[in-house]
Amino acid sequence: MTSYKVFEHQKKSLKIVKVGFAWLAPFNPIWPLFRGLWLIFVSYIFVILILAGIDFELYGFDGYIDIKNSNNLQLVFFIIQIVLLISPGFKGNKWTENNLIKKGYVFSYAIKATNIKHAFELISNEETNKENIEKEST
Template structure:
């Protein structure tokens, strides 16, 4: 079972957001689009383009790092890249919750459920 934060909107009803790690967010630049996080999507694409440009400068058209022969700067840059790509997994569900609050949703409760649909069914049935 997972923990879900449930938000309520006066007209739109309930929405649930899983607490914890967002497993689809890392290495997936389109994940923010499915959550309605447009500015995050634009920022993420911009960062990916910058990282890709730097990779092209370092490694040319092949685009891969030879870890055994890499210098310190290349290894540090690799660690920075991995951190940038994994970071949305740690913060993604919080960003989704904040986006819902900006849209007028109010935190209602936290609930344990197997999935988002089950959490919403349980909350709507207990509120009626």
């Protein structure tokens, strides 16, 4: 089971964020847009453009690294590229949490569920049970 953090807002609906690796983030450069992370999106695109320019200077029109014939600079740059392009997966959910906190959401509690849909079901069942308890006590 996966852990999810539940964030609540006084006026808006609650939000759930998975704890751990964000699998879509490294493979989809527009992923931050779906999370409302505009600054990270612009920064990520800027970094990709810089890396593409450096790639062109290092590899020319071929556009790929020839591992067998590459020099140390090319190998180091290749490793740096991999780290930079995978890093949103490791930090993406934390960035989402920080963005929600900036928007006025407050961390409420953590829940374990098989997926996000299951987490929403558990939370809605819990809220229904709270309402039933309150109605029975009055």
